[in-house]
Amino acid sequence: MTDLLEIEGLDVEFPTRRGTVKAARGVGLRVARGEVLGLVGESGAGKSTIGAAIIDLLEPPGRVAGGRIDFQGESLRGRSEAEMRRIRGDRIGMIFQDPQTSLDPLKTIGEQLVETIRKCLGLNEAKAKARAEQLLVDVGITEAKTRLGAYPHQFSGGMRQRVVIALALAGEPDLIIADEPTTALDVSIQAQILDLIKALCRERNVGVIIVTHDIGVIANIADRVCVMYRGEVVETGDVAQILGAPRHEYTRSLIAAVPRADRRLPRFASVDYIEGGASAFRRIDVKTHWLGAAVREAKGEGPALSVAGLDLSFTLRRALLPKNRKMLKAVNDVSFDVAPGETFGIVGESGSGKSTVARIIAGLYKPDAGVVRLMGQDVSTAPRDPKARAARRSLQMIFQDPYSSLNARMRVLDIVAEPIRFFRLAESEAEVRRIVGDLLDHVGLGAAAARRYPHEFSGGQRQRISIARALASRPRILICDEPTSALDVSVQATILNLLRDLQEELGLTMLFISHDLPVIRQMCDRVAVMRHGAICEIAPAERLFEAPGHDYTRHLIDLMPSMDLLEPTPA
């Protein structure tokens, strides 16, 4: 049987002013009909570049510098733009990552489908319309006829991704390249979309390449796997072999870094193979250092953080008459206590209100009702009270997106020093600088980073800057809102290790918010499960995973990608 797609020795180059960057070097892979090939790797591995190179849509100035790309026995290299246009959509379909942005917001999905079908299959308007309707049915969208007239924003994320898949299938392609098709989706939707892709692959006997950084996705859907690292394929093989008995050292460390959902480990396996991970910097002794001062002064009585009866509604539609108003109850009667030194997790899907709770506690939103107490001090009813202000200082927040949460125009020194200066926690400017240097050393970034600007750092390093900044006001409570969901798994492991170490040393109380159940299991002592703004269940982490009490919790746990394949297979 000949392969559908065969790539050999593929080189992709991006000429830049500072020399040529090789995004792919000697890449070889093959896909057969009815097979799902997983292309896995971390950011910068060049996995998306391969997909773009196949259909000749590399971002300029990128170009294919060498190698073979054979599709159904014919070479795809050196084709004219017009020839490639007949291949794109007709014979090779693409699915992109973010369903929010892959559809033209100003056209109905019917218009977009009909346009593509007419181009690919040469049908007339009426036939194309009937075909579009059938496609929507195929990807599991009900009431297809009326939905054709809807605009993308009228669909939920998962439904939009179904529309994207329908568009990719419109030209009846033989190969589908899916670039991170489920990364932007909730777990429950993710499982549905993966099932859909797998089913379509089998029914239509098409080849599928799934590009992803997520080992869980690979474990769920792929038949064979290619592991990429820095532009090279380091290992190719059967999915069970790659995940169960990886041969290459990189694959081994990558898989070790994946948070386990099935049991709790004391620490994440350190990923030595990956550079820029655990680098050894001087660590300070918090017992004597400025940073530890608040720990030594702390008197432990009662919960560190306590919220009771929080309510918050957002107005979706303003109107004069109350019956026309539309409100969204984002947080509905949320109460919990967090003991000093405890890590309390909040888990839920997007829209469950978990981030909103964090923001209420941090004082970014004012609740409609309810009380927030930090170290026993009510901070929500009279936020301007000096006592409340002082209590607020003991709380700091680490945000999800390391790219937008640091001021790009400030040096790292000033970013980290800002809370120290603002709260006058140091005697002199010289001391401020010394403390900032110590903090940067302590979070594993090195004091030399102080002179640089945020854009010079990678996502993981930026998150370390955020952590240093949060520590700079000597907090007792740390709110981490999805602190690692924008990071690669190996980086995630090092950041989570760092957070744990800090918590242990400083006795920090942590509120840890995540949609990622395995991460929650590794990090948290107790967990609250949220849905539609309300808490379904609060339980110690281990009990929650072993014996979930609420139906919704059970549902979420069932949806976690199975990691059975990660168990080493007896050789």
Add this chain to the structure above:
Amino acid sequence: MVAFILRRLMQSLLVMLAVSAVSFSLFNFVGDPVNNMVGQDATREQRQQIRVELGLEDPILVQYSRFVGNMVQGEFGVSYRIRRPVEDLIMERLPATLELVFVSAILAMGFGIAAGVYTGIRRNSWLSRVLLSTSLVGVSLPTFIIGIGLIYLFAVHLRILPSSGRSGTVDLGWWKTSLLTREGWASILLPAITLSLFQATMILRLVRAEMMEVMRTDFIKFARARGLSERAVNFGHALKNTLVPVITIIGLNIGNLIAFSVITETVFQWPGTGLMFIQSVDFVDVPIMSAYLVFVALMFVIINLVVDILYVAIDPRIRIGSA
């Protein structure tokens, strides 16, 4: 949709009331209208009599409501200088200004959008570079210099277009137009180009920036990956998505064209409302000034209303939010 338009109309009404208040206060604070109307030797009694006749002795709110009432009926009083009703003067001059603004807006949009799309898509072609660098001239040179330069080149040197004035008009009874004769077009061309140059540059740069932004989006990549033709991608998907911000700016700029036509009309001695306004400033002709103020504000309000309605027509997401 209807509720949305009604709400916008209400807001427009409020704006117009605020402007009319400013315009009304001109009468009370800029000079003494009586002084402007009577001779040096008028007696105190004569002055007082005129004040009563003009209603200047009434309470301020009564005066203001009378002012608004007259304004709504299109009455703006009598020009101090020319001694004719202001509304007649404006109606005589308005066609000239509106035609000038209309022609230059068409020029600015036609050139600006076409060149913006071109330079946005073919970023590195030599034509794009030439367009971008020459367009800098459009923003950096003051309007009157461009006007004088054009007059020198086309009227004095080449002698193919008239240097100033508005000739070749045809009277349609209610509107004197210069767009029906060759002569009329010849006389409107230079001022319209002068007036449009700055706007064209703005639109070019805005459309280019928006196009480049949109070309980077996922849905454009996805459209390409489906093999859609260049034309469908560039015009069907990309251009339409640049329109919302572009329309905002174009709308505000057409308002500016009306307001800034003052300079162009002066340079080309174009008999429009702008020229009339400048002349009335010289003579502290308050009725004309205040009427002009109201008129410009009305134009802005109408254009913005049209822009808002266009938004809704273009972007379905706005429909949901406001309906």
